[in-house]
Amino acid sequence: MSLPLIVFFICALIAVVGAILLIVSREPIHSALSLILVMMALAVLYLLLGAEFIAAVQIIVYAGAIMVLFVFVIMVLNAGEEERTNWSRIAKFAGLPLGFFLLMWMAHWMADAAIGRTVANSGGGTTVAFSTVELSKLLFTKYLFPFEATSILILIAILGALVLAKREN
Amino acid sequence: MEFVTQHAVLVVSLVKIAVLLFVVMTALAYLTWFERKVVARIQSRWGPYYVGAHGLLQPLADGLKFLFKEDVTPPAADKLLYVMAPFLALALALTALALIPFGPPSVQVLGQSVFIVANSNIGLLFLFAITSIGVYGVALAGWSSNSKYPLLGGLRSSAQMISYEVSLTLSVVGVLLLAGSFSFNGIIASQAGYYHHANFIPRWYVIPQIVGFLCYITAAIAETNRIPFDLPEAETELVAGFHTEYSSFKFAMFFMAEYANMITVSCLATILFFGGWLSPFPDTWTWQLYLPGALLILTGIYCGYDTVREMRGIAQLQFAVVTLLALGIGVICLIPAVMPVIQGLFWFVAKVVCFLFFYVWIRGTLPRFRYDQLMSFGWKLLLPVSLANLVATAFVLAVRHG
Amino acid sequence: MVPISYYLVLSAVLFGLGVVAFVIKRNIITIFMAIELMLNAVNLAFVAFARAWNQLDGLVFVFFVIVVAAAEAAVGLAIVITIMQNRDTLNVERVNSLKF
Numbered sequence A: 001m002s003l004p005l006i007v008f009f010i011c012a013l014i015a016v017v018g019a020i021l022l023i024v025s026r027e028p029i030h031s032a033l034s035l036i037l038v039m040m041a042l043a044v045l046y047l048l049l050g051a052e053f054i055a056a057v058q059i060i061v062y063a064g065a066i067m068v069l070f071v072f073v074i075m076v077l078n079a080g081e082e083e084r085t086n087w088s089r090i091a092k093f094a095g096l097p098l099g100f101f102l103l104m105w106m107a108h109w110m111a112d113a114a115i116g117r118t119v120a121n122s123g124g125g126t127t128v129a130f131s132t133v134e135l136s137k138l139l140f141t142k143y144l145f146p147f148e149a150t151s152i153l154i155l156i157a158i159l160g161a162l163v164l165a166k167r168e169n
Numbered sequence B: 001m002e003f004v005t006q007h008a009v010l011v012v013s014l015v016k017i018a019v020l021l022f023v024v025m026t027a028l029a030y031l032t033w034f035e036r037k038v039v040a041r042i043q044s045r046w047g048p049y050y051v052g053a054h055g056l057l058q059p060l061a062d063g064l065k066f067l068f069k070e071d072v073t074p075p076a077a078d079k080l081l082y083v084m085a086p087f088l089a090l091a092l093a094l095t096a097l098a099l100i101p102f103g104p105p106s107v108q109v110l111g112q113s114v115f116i117v118a119n120s121n122i123g124l125l126f127l128f129a130i131t132s133i134g135v136y137g138v139a140l141a142g143w144s145s146n147s148k149y150p151l152l153g154g155l156r157s158s159a160q161m162i163s164y165e166v167s168l169t170l171s172v173v174g175v176l177l178l179a180g181s182f183s184f185n186g187i188i189a190s191q192a193g194y195y196h197h198a199n200f201i202p203r204w205y206v207i208p209q210i211v212g213f214l215c216y217i218t219a220a221i222a223e224t225n226r227i228p229f230d231l232p233e234a235e236t237e238l239v240a241g242f243h244t245e246y247s248s249f250k251f252a253m254f255f256m257a258e259y260a261n262m263i264t265v266s267c268l269a270t271i272l273f274f275g276g277w278l279s280p281f282p283d284t285w286t287w288q289l290y291l292p293g294a295l296l297i298l299t300g301i302y303c304g305y306d307t308v309r310e311m312r313g314i315a316q317l318q319f320a321v322v323t324l325l326a327l328g329i330g331v332i333c334l335i336p337a338v339m340p341v342i343q344g345l346f347w348f349v350a351k352v353v354c355f356l357f358f359y360v361w362i363r364g365t366l367p368r369f370r371y372d373q374l375m376s377f378g379w380k381l382l383l384p385v386s387l388a389n390l391v392a393t394a395f396v397l398a399v400r401h402g
Numbered sequence C: 001m002v003p004i005s006y007y008l009v010l011s012a013v014l015f016g017l018g019v020v021a022f023v024i025k026r027n028i029i030t031i032f033m034a035i036e037l038m039l040n041a042v043n044l045a046f047v048a049f050a051r052a053w054n055q056l057d058g059l060v061f062v063f064f065v066i067v068v069a070a071a072e073a074a075v076g077l078a079i080v081i082t083i084m085q086n087r088d089t090l091n092v093e094r095v096n097s098l099k100f
Helices: A003-024 A028-048 A052-077 A089-112 A132-140 A144-165 B002-006 B008-042 B058-068 B079-097 B123-144 B148-179 B184-189 B210-223 B248-273 B286-309 B313-333 B339-365 B371-400 C004-024 C028-053 C057-087
Strands: none
Touching (some): A028 B123, A028 C004, A028 C028, A052 B148, A052 C057, A089 C004, A144 C057, B008 B058, B079 B123, B123 B148, B123 B184, B123 B248, B148 B184, B148 B210, B148 B248, B148 B371, B210 B248, B248 B339, B313 B339, C004 C028
16 A cells, blocks of 8 residues: 555545544534544645645634634533434435435446546655645636635625624614 | 665654754743743842752753642543643644754755755745644633633633734735745745845845734734733633643643744744844855854853852752853864854754743733733734735835836 | 545545534534535545646635635624524524524
8 A cells, every 4th residue: 555545544534533523522612623623634635635735725724713713602602512313214214325325326436437547646655736826826817806706705704794793782 | 774765754854853852842941941030130030049050950840840740630621622732732832843944954964954844835834724723722721621711711812813813924924925935945045145235234034024023023922822912821810811720741731832832933933034044144254153162162161150150069060061061062063064064053043042032021021911902902903014014015026026 | 546536435425424414413503514514525526626637726616615614604603693692592493483
């Protein structure tokens, strides 16, 4: 087994375990932490794919800002334990097997199709990294309009959050 | 030997990590001593004096005390998070230091540069990534203690760290625009050289980016939860803030994390604004090569004088060891083969020590902010100023490059 | 040698787990986190495809997804705080009347 493959499987395992913990844990803050675990594992996978900038942004924005916001809100609201859901019988006996079957089918299809045979990481563990300079050039030429549109979106989001969170007194 | 040459990257990296950890741990311990001494002098006291000569063994005594104290876990605490939080804080603080280049990349062993552990193309972004996760250590400590003062401290710290991180990042973008690189070695290399008309002033980014530097240093102090921004652990309001419930070595870990963060932001300020390991003097001034050795030997002579005149008993013995160490390292630094290698390291450490002194000086001088002042200062003054600095830098660059 | 399909399967699994979390969780904040998990899974697929075709456009999309997620988190959490203030609960099953 080559080194990239080992790294991939470790990170994939961490990500899946994190996602399962998100579902299983009762305390919202534990769910938040397991989601952060997933995000870190994904950041390592991005590095493995040679997307350095995206890996750093993933940690800075997702783990460092968005999830901090979540943790902050959980702390402020002092959100306690969650009530258990009563699983409906259909979900248990039809939903889970069907979902599992769908997943397996999809995996089979992907492995079979032409795209599945494309190799992401060449041997030796070195992937030529995507150039951050090229990425920024693309962002400011081809995708200039969406880029500016997101800035307006963020502005609106700030205003919306302010209006919502402001107490009426 | 064959293994070493075949896996040069692995072996050299492991050795570098071990050496860095040892040096940083020692530096952390003596940083507490340094801080106590300097603050004591500012307040006309002597500071630690009794354990060892000039209190030099005080950090060791503190460490032993922390190790042997009872480790209390509050019964209502969230056990897992309670244990995890200090480890997280310390591990992240130490990881950040792996990205720092302590000297020029040209000094190499087995084809690996000696003075940097992880040489990344986007070193600065990674450093910000690591510091941005650092907030979890504090926030989780506050939450998991399940007690009201730690919770308030944790809330305050996460709010403060998110707020000031924005200014911290934005104040640095000006430097990034000038350097055109995320890698630390690239940023330092682009600061080499001297101004055209005054060829003794180095082209460090502190001159064009003075506003950015002031914003950076303010945000950095807030980011490391130091006075005057130490609201998360304001003892007059919150007992000890987020680490109120922590005792024994877990408390020490928070302490070490805070000091490690101090060292990291000082290193970052040195790299971004003060030319990292570059010497402030032009290359033609060859006497600067003797500077590290000469300074150490002078220190040694002073310590020797002190040993003979002031010290008595066991303290005399200890200080004699310090004297011999200073003299010995000083002489080694004067060996012609070693001299060029340690130049970069010397300048880097000298600049970082200046920043650390500045930190302690601030702590000894300024009173604490009030919480609303802290927030309005961060959002209404620091953020607009760093944004204006960014826009101005971009504008000047755009005009210059047509 | 990691084939692209491995990344895609992982992405699908994570997305599926996100959907499961979204459906079975009862706390608004956790449901919100499930959405973030799904977005992350999609991002992984984007980056994997970008690598497969050696095109940067996929990364630009990830960038936009992250930005939009940040905006969404700001507004969403503000809504969560408002719900908590008005209803005194975070359980979605208790927040089922249009008028209070």
